[in-house]
Amino acid sequence: MWSVVDDAERAQWSFVPFEAVGPLRFGMSIEEVATAMDAEGFASSYSYMTLPYGALAQDAGFHPKDAPLYMGEEAVTAYYRKSGALAAVAVDALRGPQVSLDGLRLIGRVPSELSEQLHGYAEDRGMVDTVFVDGDARSEELGLLVRVQRAGDILLTRVFFVADFQDWANTVHDCVPIHEWEIR
Helix, strand or coil, X not given: CCCCCCHHHCCEEEEECCCEECCEECCCCHHHHHHHHHHCXXXXXXXXXXXXXXXXXXXXXXXXXXXXXXXXXXXXXXXXXXXXXXXXEEECCCXXXXXXXXXXXXXXXXXXXXXXXXXXXXXXXXXXXXXXXXXXXXXXXXXXXXXXXXXXXXXXXXXXXXXXCCCCCCCHXXXXXXXXXXXX
16 A cells, blocks of 8 residues: 555656656657657556646556556656646656656655755755745756655655746646645
């Protein structure tokens, strides 16, 4: 129920702010994302969005092809704009790929440790360091919001990455659809 994939067993991806999360480049079509994820060993478990959220109209969940699929066990969720272009990606804390930003591991981490390291990363680059009211780290300049997921009595980081959102939202927080907030 709360199994967490070891870091060594996770796919290893890089994050390039506002450009890509691993093989997923922001702006890709639904079909291009499905093809890229298939090449990485992931299958789609669903593709829909019951309630469109702002500019986001569709989402698709992906799970490792070789893993049994249980409800809510997607490793990656892709969110698309009304145009069908990839606009955001959420990576699961328990079973998603390990995503790194310049060597800084972002997924499945103790939230306080990652927040401190992100603060140092931002400070070293002259960026504004922000923390949301609930304590989640976020960066408008990097296009990411660190959320948490429960693994028994432990909280681990789940990161929500966004493409350039200036034409449809005011902050990274505003980009997060309601469904994403329900994942704990």
